[in-house]
Amino acid sequence: MTDTTTTAAAAVSVRGVGKRFPGVVANHDVTLEVRPGTVHALVGENGAGKSTLMKILYGVQKPDEGEILVGGETVHFSSPSDAIKHGIGMVFQHFQLADNLTVLENVVLGAEKLHGIGDAARTEIRRISDAYGFGLDPDELVEDLGVGERQRVEILKVLYRGAKIIILDEPTAVLVPQEVDALFENLRELKSQGNTLLFISHKLDEVRAIADDITVLRRGTTVTSVKPADVTQHQLAELMVGEELPSPSTAESTVTDREVLEVRDLQVDDAQGRTVLSDINLTIHAGEVLGIAGVEGNGQTELVEAVVGMVRPTRGVVELSDQDVTSWGTRQRRESGVGYIPEDRHRHGLLLDAPLWENRILGHQTRKPSVKGGWVDKAGARIDAQRIVHEYDVRTPGIDTTARALSGGNQQKFIVGREMSGDPKLLIASHPTRGVDVGAQAAIWDHIREARRRGLAVLLISADLDELIGLSDSLKVILRGRIVADYDPQTVTPQQLGAAMTGAKTAGEEA
Amino acid sequence: MKTLQRAGLALAAPVLALVVAGIITSLVLVAAGDDPAAFWETMLAWPENRSLVNIINEASVLYLSGLAAAIGFRMNLFNIGVEGQYRVATFVAAYFAAQAFLPGYLNTVATILVAMLAGAAWAGIAALLRVTRGVSEVISTIMLNAIAVSLVAYLLRKVGSREGQTIVTDTVPQSGWIPGISLFPDSVTDMYGLVFLAVLAGIGFSVLLNRTRFGFDLRATGHSESAAVASGVDVKRMVIYSMLLSGAVAGLIGMPNLFGVSHNYGSTIQTGIGFAGIAVALLGRNHPLGIAAGALIFAYLSEQANPLGILAGISPEIIAVTQGVVVLCVVIAYEVVRRYRNKLEQRAVAEALEAPGPSKEVTA
Amino acid sequence: MTVSAPESSAALVKPTAARSYRIWIYLAVLVIALSTTRIFTGADDITSSGTLRAAVIAAIPIALAGLGGLWSERAGVVNIGLEGMMILGTLGAGYFTYHYGVWVGLLGAAVFGAVGGALHALATVTFGVDHIVSGVAINIIALGVASFLAEALFTGLPGGGPTQSPSLDRPPTISVPGLSGWTESLEDKGWFLVSDLAALLNVVVSQLSLFTLVALVLIFGTGWLLWRTPFGLRLRSCGESPSAAETLGVNVYRYKFVAVTMSGALAGMGGAFLALVASSGYQNGQTGGRGYIGLAAMIFGNWRPTGLLTGSLIFGYTDAARLRSGGESVHALLLVLSVALLAIAVWQLIRGARLAAVLAAVVGGLGLTWYLRTDTIPGDFTQMTPYVMTLLVLALASQQLRMPAADGQRYRRGEAG
Structure with a gap:
């Protein structure tokens, strides 16, 4: 056996691990020591290779080189069950839950041997839930749970399997500040009982608040490991990106008094007849960015889709430049100058298997330069796709490349470029910089600010409170399908926003 | 160079599939105690002139059927009902033509339009059920195929007359017939005069798909329905239009034979063309030229298999095995090639990223 | 703590229980309606034991195909190839029953169907081919294989020919001695409701094919296996959220493969029932789209065993009604x-x-x-x-x-x- 240098065997040691995907090196020479019974944070910007490393540690993917030791013993994981056997559990950022199954079924899946799938398992789940104050009912369907509860189901899944090493992939990304505090309580409790936590994040204040050790990942490799006490947040940020962090602050106001979008008394019901959006009133002027803050799943998606025309409101009016467009379809609204950066670019923004120049036409099927009359203008579309690639710095070998082959950031830049084409009057930007690296993020912010200066009205939905505060001219908070608060971005703090987003402010004492 | 590689990849799949299907067919023959050598000798012999004409005729009909299926497939709409639409349309057309409401070739043109309308109407039922009630078009078109068989049989009994073993509609007036084109003086069969209908439909399909806005919307919906919706495509409307169009093309399938050979609709109408068309469309990857190749291959296999019983003592049914295996192999092969191509492309993108960018490098 | 509506959760869990309860009410209404209609129209055959027995015989192949669909779709694979697997089943049943008797025939049908299922699994699970496309291809292959092999296997056998097998033995049937005659005489009285129920009972206690019993065991066994065992939970999780299943160490490919192969075996058994119980041997084109109807019955039954059985009985009944007067x-x-x-x-x-x-x-x-x-x-x-x-x-x-x-x-x- 190899001789380990540390006195007590590290809970997890990663030595020289590398992983290549076709043409891309996701990880190379990653080295990491996690002490048992600590919270170890792994920080790095989007695309730095954190997720790949996590998937390797959890056996979802196999490394091409290097070795991994768990408790001093070399391991080779070929599937998550190998990782689970070695006491590793993972809480995914995108919850891995089956909506149509109960909490119980989701938890015992794959671990049926432990306590069966019946009453013994039910008792065990109640026990864990009570021990950590999770407040979960084993027989509830997961689809009826909120975001925080779902995350607790994920953690419960890990605990149920008796994991001692718990990996949490950006667990705070979907939570509001108050929920983050509750999560951190849970994590401290877990640590005090001897568990080891590997915490992935790019939110540096949170990392400094919870971690015992911090390892920085940049461009696929580990840069350094530090103690939180030894570095400032600023130093950490520079380690992470290798240079100064951009910030989304907006300079002087460009808001005019010309109304571009007006929404009155809007109500949307879902297919089951439940009201998911009600009493929405908002106005956006030319040159104004209106930010919508809210916990995901509180009606933002429906609001966007109602404005774009993808869902029919049950009640209310949508006006574009004083014209009632409530009965218009998406196409007609787009024609009259609405650009749309969708939340999920793979589902709503791109034809993944079509070349970029065809993607240029998407959403502009009735407008020049890509279309003339009923005919597709291939030459025009190609020239304009080329322009977008150039102006928005989309890294691609050419416009005949399929959208799927590009990285997420470059896909997003292409979408932004496309939606800014033809001088839109209104831009609906849903999480415009999600999953994008820092460079592309700064570029996208610049483009939005530039268009705003020229009189573009923007409806901005984001989970990134810094982005919202930095870019917006005014802010609204959405909760349970209603607008519950208005703020001035110049004066509001993330804590105030967080309180309003959870209803702690308006609905009195709740969590 | 790059286009050459692309073309090579595109051809690799069907060639591979044909080879594998050949091997499997031989194995089945051996297992059944037949002689594969005799099979291949018959199959690969150069067709007689008469057979060549038959292959062209059969291929033109299969091509129309393949196009009909492909229109739906291109937007992930599975019109399995070409068979029923073709049957209903051909019956209605034969009945209409026999009434001779219009003189000469005007009657022919009007009949072709009526056939398209009838095919579209029958397909429209499935489209409506899908759009208003959310019924999967796969199930509904299959049910409509079965209903079409009974319905047409009933109507034929009402309006037709008995002729030997079969019941037929009245004969189409001779002034509207489209005479065959004699390709070889020694062949007893002629090429359908309406072969050009298949060519026209193919060109129309190609132009519609690649050059028009409608075609773009159709392909966009096939690539990603959610993205199409976000781009302003009214998917329900697209489902109805493409289903109607698919049914209309299905209505054309029976026309070359109606005006060239049979001149009426009889209870011995050729069956299975609709299903074969689906196979042909899959074989040709729903591409106008690919479907043509697929139709020719299927027609060749069927025609060459006819003398198998006499010449090699093998049941011609074996060719259905070959055809089925070709289709399954080809869809698998296309998928494998698609994945391989994605990998190649991702590599190309990565290489482009390695190279210094056109403007300042921000960070990785 | 977070936004949700806890009071609605209880109501959401219940419908499954309420649903199976409601089925009995629907059935009662149906029997009363049919009985009334019989009295009113004089169409005696609509509730005769003959019709009802024929209905069960027509329903079981559909139900078995639907059950195959259930296995496959619960694991996330749409199986339009059921029709083809059923065709393979009829051929297997014909060949093996002729040579080795009905039970080996049933097994042979299951194996033939399973081969079709495995092929579908290979294409869809391993190679990622579109499920409908693969299913269509399998139907084409099965049709070709069956007609080619039928000619090779049955030509020259006594009573056999290129498109059909010789006449085959039927699977054994059972009758309950006393009840069988009593229900028959009660049925002959033609009383409102009583005679109809007697006819219904008669179907169960008289000349019940053992294959029908096997099918019922399979249907209810599936309900138990998929909803009450770890195996079933894993299989269903592959259809609900395969990525969640994978992260918990479930081998998703394997479960899908098993499910789709099983799906083929069940459809094959449906074919055997068709060849051996509903008729007396293999014939080309015997399935007549029952695989597809099975799929429809499964959809109607909301992807549940009891539901698909109900759906199959409705289809079986209309089929039987058209056959008898x-x-x-x-x-x-x-x-x-x-x-x-x-x-x-x-x-x-x-x-x-x-x-x-x-x-x-x-x-x-x-x-x-x-x-x-x-x-x-x-x-x-x-x-x-x-x-x-x-x-x-x-x-x-x-x-x-x-x-x-x-x-x-x-x-x-x-x-x-």
């Missing part, structure tokens, strides 16, 4: 259907679903007019009854159904997280 029986059924549709129209109107109400009213009204203006229904129309029923039922039921969340989607390993 078809014109008269189907004519009487037309009345039942029309009245039912009109009732649905009223109910939908009350619920506020105007479009559905109008649709039901129009079809129901047309049906009623047709009923009143004729005395019998032409043979061609009785032929299409099961298919029209399928369309109608799906048109009325489709929107209230919930299929597995990841049904029909391609899944690639390593994409979780």
Whole structure:
């Protein structure tokens, strides 16, 4: 056996691990020591290779080189069950839950041997839930749970399997500040009982608040490991990106008094007849960015889709430049100058298997330069796709490349470029910089600010409170399908926003 | 160079599939105690002139059927009902033509339009059920195929007359017939005069798909329905239009034979063309030229298999095995090639990223 | 703590229990309606034990195909190739029964069907081919293989030919001695409701094929296996969220493969039932689209065993009604259907679903007019009854159904997280 240098065997040691995907090196020479019974944070910007490393540690993917030791013993994981056997559990950022199954079924899946799938398992789940104050009912369907509860189901899944090493992939990304505090309580409790936590994040204040050790990942490799006490947040940020962090602050106001979008008394019901959006009133002027803050799943998606025309409101009016467009379809609204950066670019923004120049036409099927009359203008579309690639710095070998082959950031830049084409009057930007690296993020912010200066009205939905505060001219908070608060971005703090987003402010004492 | 590689990849799949299907067919023959050598000798012999004409005729009909299926497939709409639409349309057309409401070739043109309308109407039922009630078009078109068989049989009994073993509609007036084109003086069969209908439909399909806005919307919906919706495509409307169009093309399938050979609709109408068309469309990857190749291959296999019983003592049914295996192999092969191509492309993108960018490098 | 509606959760769990409870009420209403119609129209065959027995015999192959669909779709693979697997089953049943008897025949049918299922699994799970495309290809292959092999296997056998097997033994049947005669005589009385129920009982206690029992065991066994065991939980998780299953160490590919192969085996057994119980040997084209109807029955049954059995019985019943004094029986059924549709129209109107109400009213009204203006229904129309029923039922039921969340989607390993 190899001789380990540390006195007590590290809970997890990663030595020289590398992983290549076709043409891309996701990880190379990653080295990491996690002490048992600590919270170890792994920080790095989007695309730095954190997720790949996590998937390797959890056996979802196999490394091409290097070795991994768990408790001093070399391991080779070929599937998550190998990782689970070695006491590793993972809480995914995108919850891995089956909506149509109960909490119980989701938890015992794959671990049926432990306590069966019946009453013994039910008792065990109640026990864990009570021990950590999770407040979960084993027989509830997961689809009826909120975001925080779902995350607790994920953690419960890990605990149920008796994991001692718990990996949490950006667990705070979907939570509001108050929920983050509750999560951190849970994590401290877990640590005090001897568990080891590997915490992935790019939110540096949170990392400094919870971690015992911090390892920085940049461009696929580990840069350094530090103690939180030894570095400032600023130093950490520079380690992470290798240079100064951009910030989304907006300079002087460009808001005019010309109304571009007006929404009155809007109500949307879902297919089951439940009201998911009600009493929405908002106005956006030319040159104004209106930010919508809210916990995901509180009606933002429906609001966007109602404005774009993808869902029919049950009640209310949508006006574009004083014209009632409530009965218009998406196409007609787009024609009259609405650009749309969708939340999920793979589902709503791109034809993944079509070349970029065809993607240029998407959403502009009735407008020049890509279309003339009923005919597709291939030459025009190609020239304009080329322009977008150039102006928005989309890294691609050419416009005949399929959208799927590009990285997420470059896909997003292409979408932004496309939606800014033809001088839109209104831009609906849903999480415009999600999953994008820092460079592309700064570029996208610049483009939005530039268009705003020229009189573009923007409806901005984001989970990134810094982005919202930095870019917006005014802010609204959405909760349970209603607008519950208005703020001035110049004066509001993330804590105030967080309180309003959870209803702690308006609905009195709740969590 | 790059286009050459692309073309090579595109051809690799069907060639591979044909080879594998050949091997499997031989194995089945051996297992059944037949002689594969005799099979291949018959199959690969150069067709007689008469057979060549038959292959062209059969291929033109299969091509129309393949196009009909492909229109739906291109937007992930599975019109399995070409068979029923073709049957209903051909019956209605034969009945209409026999009434001779219009003189000469005007009657022919009007009949072709009526056939398209009838095919579209029958397909429209499935489209409506899908759009208003959310019924999967796969199930509904299959049910409509079965209903079409009974319905047409009933109507034929009402309006037709008995002729030997079969019941037929009245004969189409001779002034509207489209005479065959004699390709070889020694062949007893002629090429359908309406072969050009298949060519026209193919060109129309190609132009519609690649050059028009409608075609773009159709392909966009096939690539990603959610993205199409976000781009302003009214998917329900697209489902109805493409289903109607698919049914209309299905209505054309029976026309070359109606005006060239049979001149009426009889209870011995050729069956299975609709299903074969689906196979042909899959074989040709729903591409106008690919479907043509697929139709020719299927027609060749069927025609060459006819003398198998006499010449090699093998049941011609074996060719259905070959055809089925070709289709399954080809869809698998296309998928494998698609994945391989994605990998190649991702590599190309990565290489482009390695190279210094056109403007300042921000960070990785 | 977070936004949710806890009070609604209890109500959401219950419908499954309420649903199976409601089925019995529906059945009772149906029996009363049929009995009333029998008295009113004099179409005695619509509830005779002969018709009901034929209905069960017609329903079981559909149910087995539907059960195959259930296995496959619960694991997330749409299986339109059921028809082809069923065809393979009829061939397997014909060949193995002739040489080795009915039980080996049943096994042979299952194996033949399973081969078709494995092929579908290979294409869809391993290679990621579109499920519908692969299913269509399998149907083409199965049709070709069956007609080629039938000619190779059955030509020259006594009573066999290129398109059919020799006449085969039937699987054994069982009767309960005392009850069998008693129910028969009660049925002959023609009393309202009593005789109808007696006929129903007679089907169960007299000449019940052992294959029917096997099928029922498979259907209810599936319900237990998929909903009460770890194996079933894992299989269903592959259809609901394969990536979640993968992150918990479930080998998704393997479960999908097993499920689709099993799906083929069940469809194959449906084929065996068709060849051995519903007729007396293999014939080309014997399945006649029953694989597809099985799929429709499964959708109607909301991807649940009891539901698909109910659906199959409805289809089986219409099929049987057309076979036994078809014109008269189907004519009487037309009345039942029309009245039912009109009732649905009223109910939908009350619920506020105007479009559905109008649709039901129009079809129901047309049906009623047709009923009143004729005395019998032409043979061609009785032929299409099961298919029209399928369309109608799906048109009325489709929107209230919930299929597995990841049904029909391609899944690639390593994409979780």
